[in-house]
Amino acid sequence: MARSSRRASTWTISCLSFLLLVLFVSPAVTVKHHDFKRCEQSGFCKRNRALADSITEQGNPESSPYQLDAASIKFTDGRLEGSIIKTVQETGPIKLPLTVAFLDRGNVRVTIDEEKRRKGDIELRHGSIARKERYNEAGAWALTGAGLHAQKAASLKKISKDLTEVSWGRDHEFKALIHHTPFAVEFWSGEDKQVVFNSRGFMNVEHWRPKIDRPAADTNNSEQQVVNPTEDESTWWEETFGGNTDSKPKGPESVAMDIAFPGYGHVYGLAEHAGPLSLKQTRGGDGNYDQPYRMYNSDIFEYELDSPMTLYGSIPFMQAHKKDSTVGVFWLNAAETWVDIVKSTHDANPLTLGLTGGIVDTHTHWMSESGLLDVFVMLGQSPKELAKSYGELTGYTQLPAAFSIGYHQCRWNYVSDEDVKDVDRKFDKFNIPYDVIWLDIEYTDDKQYFTWDPLNFPDPISMEKQLDESERKLVAIIDPHIKNKAGYFVVDEMKSKDLAVKNKENNIFEGWCWPGSSHWIDAFNPAARAWWKTLFTYDRFKGTMHNVWLWNDMNEPSVFNGPEITMPRDNLHHGNWEHRDVHNINGMSFHNATYHALLERKKGEVRRPFVLTRSFYAGSQRTSAMWTGDNQANWEHLVASIPMILNQGVSGFPFAGADVGGFFGNPSKELQTRWYQAGIFYPFFRGHAHIDTRRREPYMLGEPYTSIMTKALRLRYMLLPAWYTVFHEASIDGYPIVRSQYYVHPEDEKGFELDDQFYLGSTGLLAKPVTTEGAESVDIYLSDNENYYDYFDYTMYSGGSKTHRVVAPLDKIPLLMQGGHIIPRKDRPRKSSGLMKWDPYTLVVVLNKNGEAEGTLYTDDGETFDYEQGAFIHRRFTLENGQMKSTDVATKGAKTASYLKTMIDVKVEKIIVVGAPAQWSKLDEVSVTAEGAKGSTSAELIYHGAVGGKAAWAVIRGPGTSIGEDWTISFSPGHDHKSEL
Numbered sequence: 009m010a011r012s013s014r015r016a017s018t019w020t021i022s023c024l025s026f027l028l029l030v031l032f033v034s035p036a037v038t039v040k041h042h043d044f045k046r047c048e049q050s051g052f053c054k055r056n057r058a059l060a061d062s063i064t065e066q067g068n069p070e071s072s073p074y075q076l077d078a079a080s081i082k083f084t085d086g087r088l089e090g091s092i093i094k095t096v097q098e099t100g101p102i103k104l105p106l107t108v109a110f111l112d113r114g115n116v117r118v119t120i121d122e123e124k125r126r127k128g129d130i131e132l133r134h135g136s137i138a139r140k141e142r143y144n145e146a147g148a149w150a151l152t153g154a155g156l157h158a159q160k161a162a163s164l165k166k167i168s169k170d171l172t173e174v175s176w177g178r179d180h181e182f183k184a185l186i187h188h189t190p191f192a193v194e195f196w197s198g199e200d201k202q203v204v205f206n207s208r209g210f211m212n213v214e215h216w217r218p219k220i221d222r223p224a225a226d227t228n229n230s231e232q233q234v235v236n237p238t239e240d241e242s243t244w245w246e247e248t249f250g251g252n253t254d255s256k257p258k259g260p261e262s263v264a265m266d267i268a269f270p271g272y273g274h275v276y277g278l279a280e281h282a283g284p285l286s287l288k289q290t291r292g293g294d295g296n297y298d299q300p301y302r303m304y305n306s307d308i309f310e311y312e313l314d315s316p317m318t319l320y321g322s323i324p325f326m327q328a329h330k331k332d333s334t335v336g337v338f339w340l341n342a343a344e345t346w347v348d349i350v351k352s353t354h355d356a357n358p359l360t361l362g363l364t365g366g367i368v369d370t371h372t373h374w375m376s377e378s379g380l381l382d383v384f385v386m387l388g389q390s391p392k393e394l395a396k397s398y399g400e401l402t403g404y405t406q407l408p409a410a411f412s413i414g415y416h417q418c419r420w421n422y423v424s425d426e427d428v429k430d431v432d433r434k435f436d437k438f439n440i441p442y443d444v445i446w447l448d449i450e451y452t453d454d455k456q457y458f459t460w461d462p463l464n465f466p467d468p469i470s471m472e473k474q475l476d477e478s479e480r481k482l483v484a485i486i487d488p489h490i491k492n493k494a495g496y497f498v499v500d501e502m503k504s505k506d507l508a509v510k511n512k513e514n515n516i517f518e519g520w521c522w523p524g525s526s527h528w529i530d531a532f533n534p535a536a537r538a539w540w541k542t543l544f545t546y547d548r549f550k551g552t553m554h555n556v557w558l559w560n561d562m563n564e565p566s567v568f569n570g571p572e573i574t575m576p577r578d579n580l581h582h583g584n585w586e587h588r589d590v591h592n593i594n595g596m597s598f599h600n601a602t603y604h605a606l607l608e609r610k611k612g613e614v615r616r617p618f619v620l621t622r623s624f625y626a627g628s629q630r631t632s633a634m635w636t637g638d639n640q641a642n643w644e645h646l647v648a649s650i651p652m653i654l655n656q657g658v659s660g661f662p663f664a665g666a667d668v669g670g671f672f673g674n675p676s677k678e679l680q681t682r683w684y685q686a687g688i689f690y691p692f693f694r695g696h697a698h699i700d701t702r703r704r705e706p707y708m709l710g711e712p713y714t715s716i717m718t719k720a721l722r723l724r725y726m727l728l729p730a731w732y733t734v735f736h737e738a739s740i741d742g743y744p745i746v747r748s749q750y751y752v753h754p755e756d757e758k759g760f761e762l763d764d765q766f767y768l769g770s771t772g773l774l775a776k777p778v779t780t781e782g783a784e785s786v787d788i789y790l791s792d793n794e795n796y797y798d799y800f801d802y803t804m805y806s807g808g809s810k811t812h813r814v815v816a817p818l819d820k821i822p823l824l825m826q827g828g829h830i831i832p833r834k835d836r837p838r839k840s841s842g843l844m845k846w847d848p849y850t851l852v853v854v855l856n857k858n859g860e861a862e863g864t865l866y867t868d869d870g871e872t873f874d875y876e877q878g879a880f881i882h883r884r885f886t887l888e889n890g891q892m893k894s895t896d897v898a899t900k901g902a903k904t905a906s907y908l909k910t911m912i913d914v915k916v917e918k919i920i921v922v923g924a925p926a927q928w929s930k931l932d933e934v935s936v937t938a939e940g941a942k943g944s945t946s947a948e949l950i951y952h953g954a955v956g957g958k959a960a961w962a963v964i965r966g967p968g969t970s971i972g973e974d975w976t977i978s979f980s981p982g983h984d985h986k987s988e989l
């Protein structure tokens with residue numbers, strides 16, 4: 009669950025009074041705009057936009073008061089250091105230390121600090137004990153250390169009074185031109201200027217200054233305005249919103265930069281927002297937003313679609329894309345951040361007088377409330393290279409436990425252990441596969457985490473044992489708010505060990521959440537994380553066993569009575585950092601603590617933990633999965649889920665899903681059925697529903713819906729070997745799991761705005777879910793000049809910039825296979841993915857126009873970390889020149905041999921070749937040569953000719969080869985292909 013749904017639900021008396029209280033505070037059914045700031049209500053956003061406006065109006069970007077002091081520049085081992093001087097009339101020059109590190113792969117890191125704050129040479133107001141420096145630990149949380157080495161080979165080409173030039177990269181194909189006055193940087197790749205800092209002069213580092221207390225009369229004294237006509241001081245020292253006042257002991261301290269992408273017409277990323285994949289302009293005008301994209305992790309109740317409003321998580325990573333080129337920017341800042349986007353068009357060649365259509369430039373303006381200005385520029389080339397680059401910085405997605413890519417059944421709430429057992433039995437009765445059943449907050453005793461409601465969950469172990477019989481799991485929710493109740497051991501320990509978040513007076517912070525009065529664990533504190541670990545051991549979290557995993561919700565954090573439903577910004581965390589500085593990392597600090605706690609539940613029992621989080625930041629992909637929070641049971645939310653999930657992939661956190669069926673409200677049977685048909689393509693696939701909704705487990709709907717949904721679920725399960733292979737790819741290359749059109753066809757401009765169809769990894773599977781009520785067909789756009797085939801009946805569609813109408817009545821899932829791929833499957837229906845472990849494989853070979861195909865399979869034990877020591881199978885399959893081969897692509901490790909032994913009886917039981925050549929009609933068998941075997945054997949081939957628009961196909965039955973060994977199948981007549989040479 010997750011919702012700060014403040015609706016009354018009358019089913020328990022105990023929470024009624026609390027709910028009534030909150031209901032009284034905020035009785036509404038849709039997103040409450042007044043709970044959340046617009047740019048003009050956020051002091052620093054308003055100030056930075058005003059600065060941008062005044063510079064634009066005056067047309068003088070050159071007036072930017074920042075200047076790089078040429079004499080200060082030092083360059084060693086791929087790092088440039090120097091001082092930027094900000095000229096301020098009243099106070100004299102302000103020194104801003106600059107570093108520019110030239111990294112691998114055309115990446116650069118630019119950091120700008122403020123000397124006075126760094127030295128602690130400032131005074132805080134209100135006797136605050138907050139840290140004086142600009143927050144400089146975001147990197148410690150978000151970055152992994154890989155990809156951060158400065159390139160010693162980078163060279164300082166030139167340094168003059170006005171310009172510094174550095175080149176780097178393998179062939180020095182990248183260069184940075186650093187202009188000194190005003191400070192601006194151009195990043196070039198080859199002959200092209202790709203990214204420019206401060207070309208419009210919006211750079212802003214709000215330096216520390218003492219508060220000058222002017223007489224009250226000065227508030228409307230015209231003389232004061234004369235002192236500094238451009239600066240609006242009204243939000244420097246205090247800000248009030250929704251009845252909460254932020255004391256701002258450090259005064260104004262925002263950082264901002266304008267970053268231009270010349271020639272780039274599209275930008276993507278900046279998860280999490282509910283809008284189109286290709287980000288919109290934000291400065292008003294037809295069809296544009298009038299607000300910047302906001303990143304300030306928030307518990308948004310019933311969020312609205314097509315909006316730049318902030319949601320639960322933030323990843324300040326953006327890709328700019330044009331035909332055949334991609335570059336990126338990663339803005340490493342954990343404070344509230346807004347990003348304005350505008351596009352402008354100019355002529356490619358002034359002499360053609362607009363006849364060529366023009367070139368689009370995208371200009372972005374990044375603004376953060378506090379912290380360092382710390383930004384990575386990535387000079388692409390392709391979306392995939394950027395994914396790899398970004399993953400080297402922030403880590404790749406974890407290789408998840410195999411069960412976690414099966415189906416998850418959730419609801420707020422399964423009300424008792426008997427209820428859970430009953431649902432589990434019903435899935436079996438209807439032969440519907442699932443892997444995980446979930447418990448929302450009501451399982452606890454009075455909202456005290458690590459306890460069970462003694463009346464409704466008297467025997468959780470018996471429930472978990474029943475699930476375990478089918479290799480199924482339980483996921484239970486645990487949130488960061490800890491009920492403030494004397495005698496509750498968790499809160500008592502947290503208080504006595506002093507591990508909670510503090511308020512601005514440095515006393516324990518108290519606020520309201522599900523349990524009523526609560527305190528919040530400060531997971532930024534290593535001692536708090538160490539203590540968190542002790543809570544999960546089986547002897548302390550009684551009633552749990554090895555198949556119980558975790559859900560962290562409300563970790564933005566959600567504080568019902570706090571400003572913008574979260575913590576006051578002047579709260580204090582470990583190290584006396586203010587909450588404002590770390591806000592967007594808060595959720596990650598918590599789910600990471602949970603992940604590590606689960607790793608150490610029991611000595612010797614090391615398995616890949618599963619943790620779902622609602623709030624996230626760059627780096628969250630290393631230890632969790634996410635979902636898009638509290639969506640609604642309507643068609644619009646089904647539509648919106650797809651670009652949101654695609655964008656999670658662009659943003660480096662691809663293990664993502666949306667609540668299938670919609671969290672709030674009751675979906676129609678048709679909507680729910682279509683949502684399952686779409687949900688089987690979410691990397692994280694979970695059905696979930698609000699407490700006020702009707703039961704909607706797939707078996708509840710009746711026919712034909714239950715059967716249609718079951719068929720969809722089975723398809724997900726059949727394709728699990730392909731999914732797992734794709735997850736593995738994401739875990740080593742950072743590639744999205746489901747990929748948008750521009751990702752797969754970066755050269756095809758027609759696909760740059762498409763965000764309703766997508767590919768599953770590099771399998772060639774192309775899905776286009778039906779998301780319209782009553783629709784009987786969908787239109788699928790095929791970019792490349794290749795043949796595509798309907799997944800189910802092999803109807804052929806030719807590609808090459810063509811759009812095809814694919815018929816899709818309710819029982820049909822529009823799913824095509826691109827020619828040229830080999831897709832691994834497991835076809836036997838089982839109750840759960842765990843029970844499929846030893847099942848044989850089917851390989852679906854989809855020939856391309858040259859009669860060739862290739863694909864990969866990755867598999868391992870699905871639960872331990874033994875794969876890190878080589879306990880896995882990684883095969884490449886190819887079919888060319890009448891031969892199909894399986895070859896090893898893995899490096900061997902200490903545990904390879906023993907793992908392969910366990911897999912010796914797992915065979916390939918069937919090979920289906922789609923688009924089989926006509927001459928195969930004469931074959932009735934093929935010869936099979938396997939690694940260990942002497943000579944070759946034969947396997948039966950059955951050929952089906954092409955009919956109507958459907959491709960010919962052939963089936964090879966029982967080739968009998970082990971999945972882990974090398975083999976060759978020869979399709980030429982006569983037996984041994986070698987003898988023919």
Ligand SMILES: *[C@@H]1O[C@H](CO)[C@@H](O)[C@H](O)[C@H]1NC(C)=O
Nearest residue numbers: 149537596597600601604627
């Ligand atoms: C996650 O937690 C572990 C264990 O406490 C800690 O070592 C690590 O630094 C944390 N990392 C992140 C990104 O939260």
Ligand SMILES: *[C@@H]1O[C@H](CO)[C@@H](O)[C@H](O)[C@H]1NC(C)=O
Nearest residue numbers: 223224225226227228229230
């Ligand atoms: C400020 O201006 C308003 C309107 O002109 C006036 O009513 C008010 O008295 C002034 N405040 C002070 C403190 O002078």
